[in-house]
Amino acid sequence: MADQQWRDVQTCFDTCALTGAAAFFAGIEDAVIVGNGPLWCYFYALRFLEHACPDIASRFFCSQVDNNAVIYGTEEALLETLQRVKETTRPAVVFIESSCSVSLIGDDLDAIARQAAMPCPVICLESGGLNGGFQEGYQAAAKAYFSAIPLQQGLQRKAGTVNLLGATHGHYNAVSDIREIKRLLGVAGYQVLACPGAGTSQAGIALMAQAELNIVLHAELGQETARLLEEQYGIPYVAELPPYGVEGSWDWLRSIGQVSGRSEQDFTAVRKERDLLERQLRNATQDMERIWGEMWFNRVLVAAPSSTALAVAQAVRREWVDTANLTTIAQDGLKHLRVPAGIGRVIDGRKERQAIEACLNELTAGLLLASSNERAWLYRKGAQAVACQNIALPVYDEIRLSHRPFMGLRGAVHLVERLWERYIAVCQQC
Known part of the structure; x- marks a missing residue:
């Protein structure tokens, strides 16, 4: 959702491609990441990643380029940073990614990396946010990794x-x-x-x-x-x-x-675990329905990264909630995905901003499964009787330190608990 005065400024769910690329390498336990760019890009990505990877600061470095580097190149700052990496870490692979402004310079990152003589493979990527969002950055980093470092071949396949x-x-x-x-x-x-x-x-x-x-x-x-x-x-x-x-x-x-x-x-x-959970859910749901009635919402709005949004919407329709109107917002678009039948209207979050705003404005006596951004929109317009459950980032109104999944069989039980709690809270307000 863009700011009404400055149309080139957005407060939205998506992060830049630099953050998406860093997220892929952050998930490789012995990889070191070097952000070649200014500190504000580095701290943005670091803050995003450290919630799930609390030790990421020990293997995420920044070249801290200044304004002169944007004109004369980043070689000196990047070489100093790579020397620091050599002295303080023992990585299995180093990933160097340039931010938006630095990517415009056209520095030969591979040549600089060879000059640094790192003791491990080095993968370089231009991953500024001008090239897309989290999805594009993650994909580019994964492709760069598997293109540069082949898997061991000649190994026997292991059954199962x-x-x-x-x-x-x-x-x-x-x-x-x-x-x-x-x-x-x-x-x-x-x-x-x-x-x-x-x-x-x-x-x-x-x-x-x-x-x-x-x-x-x-x-x-x-x-x-x-x-x-x-x-x-x-x-x-x-x-x-x-x-x-x-x-x-x-x-x-x-x-x-x-x-x-x-x-x-x-x-x-x-199947035994599934059958047991279904009986448990059925018994608990029947008890709640005797007191609060069937869980029903006039409108349900699901907004999340595309695969999550479509899967949650499908579960809403098939298992969780009765509703007259179900709308799904695929925040990062619908590339690679087949929309399942029967889940109602699906909005491309990258192309249909006005449709998203209209859906949020219409959401009364409803259920919002989304992020804190969509919830903040409802708060600003004073929406009444809306139950909210976070399923996507950013999240500013809760802290999660324990392991309680949303996916899988145990995740299904957890989300049913959450939905009933929010439905009961709405009923108590009416």
């Missing part, structure tokens, strides 16, 4: 092993969600070998060719990488919407099973 692609700690509640995804896959009999971009070392990534399948968690982040790895190493992949809700989680696993040659009988342990 998978890799997670398109996962990132740069999404809201992602650390808890990825933990639940790994647990759920483990119950289903799969072993996750690597999760590049979300908590795997370079040595772990190197062994990815052993996996029998790549699972793309967020298609807008990982599908291009999955295609690249399929072409180069013959690893098949599956890219479905992420697993939200009990039914959504079960369907997600079944899709994985179909590609990996498993039947529903192979998921007996998961």
Whole structure:
């Protein structure tokens, strides 16, 4: 949503491509990141990443270029920074990314990196925000990594092993969600070998060719990488919407099973857990409905990164809430994604700003599943009887330190709890 006076200033959910690229390498445990640019770009990305990666400051450096560097080049500042990296860290890989203003200079980052004689592979990328947002930066960084550092070949495939692609700690509640995804896959009999971009070392990534399948968690982040790895190493992949809700989680696993040659009988342990949770949810829901009535909202608005938004909207329609009007905002667009049938209107968050504002203005007696930005819009216009649940960044009105997922079977239970709490709070206000 743009400011009414300064149309080139926006307060929106998306971060710059520099932050998205840094997020991919922040998820490689022994990688060091060098932001080649001014301090304000560095601190913006650092602040974004340190919520999920509290130690990121120890392996995220900045060349701190000044105004003269924008004219005469960044070689001196970057070489000094790389020397500091050599003296204070032992990285397996160094990632150098230039910010918007520095990218305009045209410095040969690869040549500067060779001059620095780093003791490990160095990957360079122009990743200023002028090249797109978080999604584009993450994709570019992943492509640069797998193009520069090949996987080990000649390794035997291990039955029941998978890799997670398109996962990132740069999404809201992602650390808890990825933990639940790994647990759920483990119950289903799969072993996750690597999760590049979300908590795997370079040595772990190197062994990815052993996996029998790549699972793309967020298609807008990982599908291009999955295609690249399929072409180069013959690893098949599956890219479905992420697993939200009990039914959504079960369907997600079944899709994985179909590609990996498993039947529903192979998921007996998961089915038992699913059946138990469904009984638990049904009993708890019936108790609440006797007191508060059926959970119903006149309007439901879902706004989040595209795969999350579509998956949550599908769970809302299939499992969670009855509503007369469901609208979904894919904040980063709809590239790579197929919109599921039956979820109502879907808005491209990058192209339809006026439609987004209209939806927020119309949201009364409704449910908002979004970020603090959309919630702040409702607060400013004095919207009444709206239940709000955060599912996307930025979040300014709650702190999350415990592990309570939104994805998977356990995440479904958690979100149902949250939705009933917010529905009851709205009922008490009426």
